[in-house]
Amino acid sequence: MKKKIFLPILLSFFFLSGCAAWIDRGEAITAVGSSALQPLVETVGEEFQSENPGKFINVQGGGSGTGLSQVQTGAVEIGNSDLFAEEKDGVDASKLVDHQVAAVGIAPIINSEIGIENISMSDLKKIFTGEITNWSDVGGANLPVVLLNRAAGSGSRGTFEKWVLDGANAKTSQEQDSTGMVRQIVTDTPGAISYVAFSYITDDVVPLSIDNVAPTDENVTTNAWVIWSYEHMYTLGEPSELTAEFLAFVLSDEIQENIVGDLGYIPISAMKVARDWEGNLITE
Known part of the structure; x- marks a missing residue:
């Protein structure tokens, strides 16, 4: 009887060890935050996973404030936000890297x-x-x-x-x-x-x-319609490994030209103006 109990426990130990090793290899990342950006990240995440078997992108909502606070603490790899980090109280923008993926x-x-x-x-x-x-x-x-x-x-x-x-x-x-x-x-x-x-x-x-x-x-x-924002995917410092690979995929011509616009977003390359975090138009 003891042998029958011992074997499943031993197998469970090796299974959990294997899962830990899988996670340690960075084969899954999580992006949390803006519900406005969520459909884009989910769609692109699914496309990325189909082209890269074994690599997983977990996407959750919760709002921009949640995304910024979660990524700042290192709880997630990507914080999705409709706002600049500088606009949110309690967020140290100097620790975060801004990846603008759409407007x-x-x-x-x-x-x-x-x-x-x-x-x-x-x-x-x-x-x-x-x-x-x-x-x-x-x-x-x-x-x-x-x-x-x-x-x-x-x-x-x-x-x-x-x-x-x-x-x-x-x-x-x-x-x-x-x-x-x-x-x-x-x-x-x-x-x-x-x-x-x-x-x-x-x-x-x-x-x-x-x-x-x-x-x-x-x-x-053209900024004729002023109620708009950038869609930001923030990282805690420069991204590495799977996070960097996914962000590059989001900003690739393939995604920007074929998916971003189809989902109702505006590719960054289409913007004829630029604004800073205070809302000021940036001129060359």
Whole structure:
């Protein structure tokens, strides 16, 4: 009887030792953070794995704040973020290396019953600060405004509030961490408004133009549409081994030309302007 128990224990020991050796070889890495960037990293991760059997890319959401804090402590190899590390309190940007893999526009979206397609930046700010509470005040249906914000730590929220609220505080409202859930709630709730990355816009919701400027990739590339951000994949110091290999794959012409745009992101090479972490346009 003792021999029968001993053998499985011995086999388990060798199995666990083998797993440890597998991990030690760096054959799996984890990327955590921005839900806006998550679809791209997941898709590219699957493509990378198909071309490199035995190498695994684990992708998780959680928001940009989570991505930056996790990579800063070394808990994960890559921290995905819609924001520059310099924009997040508690993050030491000097320890992180920024790999900008795409740009993404962020647009306000509303429920289809509201009945407008354009809004001024001033009125959009008043809606999110609570000064405007009924859509009839901006030419829409007689419906109360139902605000839906992103959760604290969301890069999309940080970008939206930076360019729309300009330092003002958003009205307290329901918050959602999942971009997909945000879109679903706006779809199902008369009077609802929120904001999502361009890649999440579907026919179920109405994206708003702002001051007659449409939320398009072309307008982002020229900064005519100002609510946009870079998509960052941060590493703690310079990446090595599998992490460096994966990042190079993400930035390769193959991925930038064939996958990035198809998923609703903007390839870095398409950008006609550049911005620093404070939002200033960079000129040569």
